[in-house]
Amino acid sequence: MEKIKIDNNIFGEFLSAKEISERLVEMGKEITEDYAGKTPILVGVLNGSVIFFSDLIREIKCDCEIDFIRVSSYEKAMRSSGIVKVHKDVNSNLEGRHVLLVEDIVDSGLSVTYLREKLLKSNPASLKIVSLLLKPEQAKIDFEVDYVGFEIPPAFVIGYGLDYEQKYRNLKAIYSLIEERTV
Ligand code: 5GP
Numbered sequence: 001m002e003k004i005k006i007d008n009n010i011f012g013e014f015l016s017a018k019e020i021s022e023r024l025v026e027m028g029k030e031i032t033e034d035y036a037g038k039t040p041i042l043v044g045v046l047n048g049s050v051i052f053f054s055d056l057i058r059e060i061k062c063d064c065e066i067d068f069i070r071v072s073s074y075e076k077a078m079r080s081s082g083i084v085k086v087h088k089d090v091n092s093n094l095e096g097r098h099v100l101l102v103e104d105i106v107d108s109g110l111s112v113t114y115l116r117e118k119l120l121k122s123n124p125a126s127l128k129i130v131s132l133l134l135k136p137e138q139a140k141i142d143f144e145v146d147y148v149g150f151e152i153p154p155a156f157v158i159g160y161g162l163d164y165e166q167k168y169r170n171l172k173a174i175y176s177l178i179e180e181r182t183v
Contacts (some may be wrong), residue, residue: 004175006158009181011178023110026044031056032061032062035171041066044068045102047161052104052149071087102130105134109139131147
């Protein structure tokens with residue numbers, strides 16, 4: 001297993017670039033079938049979903065539009081703060097549209113629940129959520145994710161858009177924390 005050491009934390013490769021791209025083909029096919037005859041608008045949650053978003057939309061074969069929203073829920077550290085702050089809102093009018101919110105990872109579910117409630121205020125025709133990763137054991141509230149790439153254990157992950165203190169988003173694979181710095 002390929003390992004990376006960052007600030008004395010050890011991360012091991014958890015999902016290879018090949019595994020991710022193969023899963024995205026399946027997800028794209030499912031989304032294409034579900035939205036046949038419609039023109040959904042995909043709303044990417046910046047910054048983490050940007051790599052997943054750009055790869056996923058190229059696996060979707062129906063007409064679609066894109067927009068972005070930027071929120072933060074993590075404050076520098078590797079733990080969820082539960083605080084959701086909107087830094088950039090969507091530009092499109094979502095009223096009557098089929099909206100597909102694209103998340104990189106759902107951990108406690110607090111961000112996605114906040115975003116769902118926020119986007120529903122625009123009266124979309126439908127609102128679904130797609131997330132590359134889901135940590136089911138971390139859920140702090142009841143919520144639903146319509147399309148999930150991979151269900152993963154609670155460990156902190158980086159790469160493929162996911163950051164460690166804003167860096168390492170450009171790694172092609174996803175790495176999981178296997179040994180945490182103790183001092
Ligand atoms: P939640 O509100 O579900 O607890 O957290 C969602 C957000 O927290 C994600 O969009 C992501 O930005 C961040 N996050 C949650 N788990 C991880 C993780 O394992 N690694 C990284 N890099 N970010 C995470």
